[in-house]
Amino acid sequence: MKKVLILGGTRFFGKRLVQYLLQEGKSEITVATRGNTPLPFGEEVRHLIVDREVDEQLRAAAEKEEWDIVYDNICYSPDAAMDAVKLFDGRTKKYVFTSSLSVYDAGVKDALEEEDFDPSTYGIQHGRHDRFTYQEGKRQAEAVFMQQASFPVVCVRIPIVLGTDDYTKRLHFHVERVREGRPIGMPNLNARMGFIHSEEAARFLAWAGASNITGPVNAASQHTISLGELMDLIESKTGKKAQLTKEVGEDSASPFGVEDSWFMNTNKAAEAGFEFDNLNEWLPKLIDQLALD
Structure with missing residues (x-):
């Protein structure tokens, strides 16, 4: 059984990810949240009360296990990414960072490709999420993970997620x-x-964690x-x-x-073996x- 840690997993596609992994039956799942929303998974899932922005609390979560996969759905700044880079050093085999279509400017071109924003050369600043726009926070976080992480990271760029x-x-x-x-x-x-369904987003995140894919990758429905x-x-x-x-x-x-227009080219993920749903x-x-x- 793989040991999986999910930072943020009680709402929307984070919740769907937990449900998908439970259904697969291949993982021991731990969810780390601030505890504001009750965990709807019963005893099948371990729950840690963690404030993602507090170094000591994130450290406690990191040191609970040697993690096979860490999913980070709640990172919005370079400092939060730096915390993860430091605390999960030597403690995870794969890190899946939920990034966003928002790292790209709208209207630059149709079918935005991963290379249109390159985090490996982007200038890193310091600060928490209250210092940055959503777009800049995600760009900064990607830059930190791509330039400083010692472990494999995939930055999943997701568009607006829809679902009931x-x-x-x-x-x-x-x-x-x-x-x-x-x-x-x-x-x-x-x-x-372009859009993605919440179930499809969860399925993609699960695939991204289990596959060998790394670096930025676009995820959206066909x-x-x-x-x-x-x-x-x-x-x-x-x-x-x-x-x-x-x-x-x-x-x-x-x-x-x-x-x-604001949508992404998903050839990288498709060529790596993921089959997207039809919008x-x-x-x-x-x-x-x-x-x-």
Whole structure:
């Protein structure tokens, strides 16, 4: 049995990852969280109360075992990454860092590739997450892992994750507003986006931990969708006309309201053996589910 540590695993795709690994039955799983959310896994999973940002607490988690795989879903700054690099030195065979599509700027080009942001040459700063934007925090964390870690690291770049269990309710926002006839602010309906389902994200993270893949790797469902096509789909599922506006107010702003296309090329992962789901198959079904709620 592999000894697996998951930093952050009680919500959304972190929770899905635990469930996926339990179903596989090949791992002894330990989840480390601050304890704010009850652990819904019973006695099958060991729970450690750990504040990821407190060096001594993370050290205690690191020293519990010799870990085969560490999954880090809650690293948002260079200093947090430096803590991990130091504390897991000699204590893990593989480190899976959940990064983000956000390391790339939107509109630079279609089908962003791993080489379009190179963390191995990126200048490292110091600070916790409150010093950086989300984008810069993830860039900095990748740079630390790629330049300073003594153990193999894969930086999984994930786009917006969708699912019925999305506590941020980003897709729900659009379905509810169309159903209620409320305005949605979108600056560019022609902008194309990629997404990943929460179950697929969990499956990918599990694969990334078990495979030999290292370095930055993009993860997203096959195919993309324009925001206009997305709204057409929601209209067809709700039977209502979307009230779209380019005037983006604080209340009406779409969580998907990018000004330019923003999606990734996933050839690296596909060529390494991972089979992504088809966005055109699962997204309509998900919208169906949300429209019925």
